[in-house]
Amino acid sequence: MLQIFQLYVFVLAGFVGFIVIQRVPPLLHTPLMSATNAISGISLVGAIVAAGGQYGTVSTILGFVAVVCATTNVVAGFLITDRMLAMFKGQKPATAKAAAEKAAQAGAGK
């Protein structure tokens, strides 16, 4: 029963993802990929339980490795996404101004 409920969650989340992500412009496809990658670093949640559950030495070591990898994934993923998006943000006013200038220049050129 629980798994059928989970399947609902999966399918609905998949639909939401599909509809939302389809509208992301090609301009932002690279940040989109690093963003979804960072978000799916949520495996960290599972890794934390594995590392702290005291399921035995081997499991703790494996869990520790998983925590390191997932944390790297999350931290690096969100930071690089932010770095990229910072390049696209704040250019908008400049765009409008530049476009106006371009139009004026084009007018003068003709």
Place this chain on the structure above:
Amino acid sequence: MTELTSRDLIIQATYFVASILFILGLRSLTKPTQARLGMQQAAFGMLFAVIGTLLNAHILSYQWIMIGLIVGTIIGYPMAMKVAMTSMPQFVAFSHAFGAIAATIVGVVEYRHMHTIDAMGNMPGMSRGVAAAIGFEVLFGALTVTGSFMAFGKLQELITGRPITFRGQNAFNITLIAAAFVSLGVLIYNPDTTWAFYTLVSLGLFLGVSMVLPIGGGDMPVVISLLNSYAGLAASATGFAIGNNVLIIAGALEGAGGFILSLIMSKAMNRSFANIVFGAFGSAPAASTKAGGPTKEAKTITAEDAATQLAYAGSVVIIPGYGMAVAQAQHTCRELHELIQKKGGKVTYAIHPVAGRMPGHLNVILSEAGIDYGALLTDVDDANRVLASADVAVIVGANDIVNPDAEEDKSSPLYGMPIFRPWTGKTVFVVKRGKGTGFSGVENPLFTKDNTLMIYGDAKGVLGNLVKEIKALDEGH
């Protein structure tokens, strides 16, 4: 179902908030101006989820968790701050691999835990449903780990970027996939079959290598998108296995994102979707060497003459390809852009969906150089409309995406791929390293068209010369 304690409720609340912030974060990516804030909120969502998890009653010791979180941050932070935008594909491949390692390990630990005899002499065991989830988790996880490392190796040129193929490769891969499904079937039939579980992990690791090896550098956008999707599915399966909805949701989002990007890439390369899903895209190009060489000799132009034409052009369209990224020519390109603009010309960029080594790669590279994203045309049809009325189209390090054979020659392997038509404008300059063919090994008849002029040389050097010559023009006045 067991009764929820207030601690469980708090944990679930953090997961709920995280899920919503993730979806809103991705939605913010539809608007460049809102994207940054939205993704910062998503990062907070992640922080909530992690803090919530730390309250989990199953956690008995925090020592290794804390060390792990600190070590991961120490590795991740400098990586993200230092990586060059040109290396984004490698970076993303690496990051996929790390996420997938975590997902795979969580699966292994969970399986081991459920098959350990406890102090009371009982073994928890698992239901078939959980076994199916954990099976998918380690299969997709392991495949993504090695697949991403292979992709990383190819992009970083640790391994040759050319397709590595051998006889019977497809049969070999199909056998591997069949064996994986048999193991999965056995595991689901009897979740206590330990050998089936570990066979599944190993087959996943093998599949990742054997599926990425035959793929050439130019097909990397598809591979990276596909690995993105697989990494998401692995995370989602982890959620099923450990009964955690936020993992299911986050994984489904990444799965959907990777799937959509794979579709867009396959369309832009004119590959069938089945071709993409089964990862059997290695064998498609490399055909057609029959062309028999160009019938006409390509004309060349000196940097000085080209600079004059650019300086007096009203509309210039630059078509960048991966060659621009390799030569690190984006900053010189911006200089050229500004000079032409100062002279009264309008400069735009035509960016093909598959230009570069991952979806949207060149947009990021040009934006990093300070080029206004308003000047980037990312729709092929829009760009072709602008190209038709352009005075000069400058092709920098691109080849297949401007090959007229894609429209004119039915026997060409590129036939049917949506391309730019720079030859419909007045003049075309092609900046190219040498006289070779593009990635697909196909001759490009664009180079011998009447209005095409070649400028041979390294992209950065050529653009630098053009900048110098335009400046010299000014001094001449």
